[in-house]
Structures are given as structure tokens and as C-alpha cells.
Amino acid sequence: MGDQETTGAQAPPLVLTVAGSDSGGGAGIQADLKTMLALGVHGMSVLTAVTAQNSRGVHGVWDLPAEAVRAQYRAVADDIGVHAVKTGMLSSAELVELVAELIGSTAAPAVVDPVSVSKHGDPLLAASALDAVRGRLLPAATVVTPNLDEVAQLTGVRVEDESGMRRAAAALLEFGPRWVLVKGGHLAGEAVDLLTDGAEEHWLRAPRLDNRHTHGTGCTLASAIASHLALGLPVPEAVAGAKEYVTGAIAAGFRLGSGIGPVDHGWRTRGR
Template sequence: MSALGTPPRVLTVAGSDSGGGAGIQADLKTMLALGVHGMSVVTAVTAQNSQGVQGAWELPVEAVRAQYRSVVDDIGVQAVKTGMLASAELVETVAELLAGTGAPVVVDPVGVSKHGDPLLAASALDSVRTKLLPVATVATPNLDEVAQLTGVRVESEEQLRDAAAAVLAYGPRWALIKGGHLPGAAVDLLTDGREEHWLRAPRYDNRHTHGTGCTLASAIAAQLAKGSPVPEAVAAAKRYVTGAIAAGFALGAGIGPVDHGWDLSRGTAGA
């Protein structure tokens, strides 16, 4: 926080989750917990709850561009996080806006929801590869998204390197390959193609993990906005999301969310 009391500013460009566990709602909760000012550009509206996505409606490109310019031109940003972008036209518009902003960008290449519902048109995949990933400071795909974008299928920890190389080939400075779908401990690989950082955490017996990807990407953006180098930002974000998963709670009849405020009572979230 500056001497004037203004916290670092982070912008999320993503879809709304009406159930509050993922998307814009998760992003803003994460940013609050980590001590930054969260701002939002809504790209799509979903009807969503603990059991799945019942409907999704993308916003017009003009509305997305106007939201972005309104925030960035007046308030400014220290980091940007992207999530659900829905269509090729939105992906390309957002990529163009990001390229002219000059702040670190965390790209969560959202393809499907936790429940398996599609959140990105198949026709948009090439735009993600050729327009969005090249402007990313950090790309954070899970294993399903790696397969969707690159064709590389990971079935063991050793193959995370192959996945990272395939993602880095599209131009992000760093790739964080999330190995949460593998058996055993929750292991992720962060690399820029030269140095490697293996991030490990215990796997909790907790099915309430809705919003983990959004939360992790937003936590990375928050740490980057506070001035942390990428490896330190990702490590801190991993600690924060691990605690949020451990504290995840039941909500509705399906998969509940992680607890974004799990560490607020101690005032040390993400430290």
C-alpha cells in the first residue's frame, strides 16, 4: 500500500458465476483477501450453481472494451487476470487490449467448468493460442486445458515438462502447469523454459473445490501487483489456494467452493 493508502490495483477480465464460487466473484474475493483493490470487466454472465452451468451469455465486444478502457484509462492497473472469454472475438479483443496495457498478465485459459460444462467455443482455441497466450506473463492451464490447447496429454508427473514446453511454444513468458488431476500430492510445475519450480502441497480429502483455477490465477495476479517476481508470486498463491481448498465448504447439492477468506482472521493470507 502506498503512503496515500491506495492498495495495488488488479483487474479481472472474466465471466460471472452467479453461485459465487468461481469467475469474477472468486477473483474479487481473492483480491480482497490478499490486500489488493480488485476491479472487473465482465465478459459473460452464467446461470451457475453447485451442480453446474445452466446457461451462459457472452457480452458484446463493445461492452467488454468499454469496461476495460473505463477502468484502465482512469484508475490504472498493476496486474490483469483473464478467465472465461467465451468466443474468438472476445479473446482477440481482450488480447489486443492487454498488449497495450503494460502490466503483468495472468492468463487462465478457461475451457470447461468444474462440472464439465463448456465455457469456451471450440472456434476460439486458435485465438487463445495465437493471440492471448503470447501476451501472458504467466499462463495457468490445468491438464484438460493443456490437452485442449496443445494435444499433449499428461498422465504422470514427468510429463508435466512436455506440457510446459508445448504451452511455452505459444509465447507466454512462464507456464504454470497444474497437476491437480494427477494422483498423489498436488504438484504443479512453473517454468520459463530455463528454470523450473516444482510446487507441492498435500491433497486434502475435500470435494468442495469449485473455483480453484480462478482463485489461483487471481492470487498470482495479486502478488505480481504487489511487486513479487513470478516464482515468488506463484509460490505464495499456491499456499493461499491450498489453504482455501482445505477450508472448502458444502454449498447446495453439488460441489461447494473453496473458502477465499480462510486466513483473514489471522491477517496473513498469502504471506
């Protein structure tokens, strides 16, 4: 054979998640990679933090050094390549600024999930990092996916109805992302989200499901959007497909431990 290269199947689209680890396996890097596998892309990871976490909450957080985050990112991007990037937990201003620089230098769409608080109410973003998110990370985003608590932290807009979602989206667009997805899951009634680029609006609606096991919903949605973008879908179709996937995952969410269980990333393969 000599030095002839061994042939193999063509790689699927490549998606890189830049996020923290959830030792309970329901959110963070673990949720991202499960989502990517379920949607037919190759998931790769840059670990930004390690958490001690279970169904009852976050019991410890340890950030990785900035040089470790940069080295992971460059190792993947410079050799393997990237078709889409998703960012999650970035707990310090230093990490936010670094990741903004990295995704800004990558010719691929970036989905930014501005994680600030865990499902259990544990803070995951230092208050001192908010200015870096607004000024550095959001301008680098193709799509930013805040929930209503994150909207309030970033813009000061308190959303109580759909007109408030419009105001929040307009405020977020002023920071420079191409698209904003305001997630209205904390409102009463149906689960409604607003996607807009300032010129067009897409309202995404789904029935509200009676299932408390929703750990990892935000991570899963952002990763599903990135996966669909890597597969070549335009932003509105990528977000609509991600919403459909997450709705099914929430419906199939299961009990784990004594607290809030995760959504089921493999619900399609189990026929749920």
C-alpha cells in the same frame, strides 16, 4: 475548501480481472474479487459473460458484446490504472482476440487462466476460439495457468506423470507466454504444479486434501498470482504464495447447495 481535493489514504495495488460472472459466488469474477480483497489489493472487473450457475453446474451462458467489454476495460485502465491483469472465461474467438489486444496494450503483467470447462464439466470455451487463445492470448501472457484438460486441448499433450508435465510446458511455451504453470491437480498423489520459463523449473508441491468442495480453484489461483505480481513479487515467489493461499482455501472449502461447494477465500480471516 474551494476546489481543493480531499485527501485520503493511498490506494493499494490495482488488479483487474477480465472474466465471467458466477451467480453462485464460487468462481469467476466473484472468486477473483474475493481473492484480491483477501490478499490486500484493490480488485476491479471487466465482465465478459453472465452465467446462471450453482453448485450443480452451469445452466446458461450469455456473452456480453465486445464493445461492452472494451468500454469496461478502457474505463478502468485509462482513469484508474492497472498493476496486474487476470483473464478468465472468454468464450468466443472475438472476445479472446479483443482481450489479447487490450492486455497487450497495457504495461502490466497478465495472468491468463485459459478456462475451457467448468468444475462440473460444462464447456465454457467454443472450439473455434482455441486458435485465438494459442495465437493471440498466450503470447500476451506473463503467466498462463492451464489445468491438464486445458493443456490437452491447447497442445494435444496428454499428461499422465511429471515428465508429461515437462513436455506440456515446453509445448505451451512455444506459443509465446513468458512463464507456464502446468497444474497437476488431476494427477494421482500429491498436488504438484510445474512453473517454468524454459530456463528454470520450480516444482510446487502440497498434500492432496480430502475435500470435494473445490469450486473456483483455478480462478482463485490465477487471481492470487496476479495479486502477488501487483504487490511487486517476482513470478516464482508470486506463484508460490498463490499456491499456499489456494491450498488453505481448498482445505477450508465448504458445502454449498447440493453439489460441489466453493473454496473459502476468507479462510485466513476465519482462522481455518
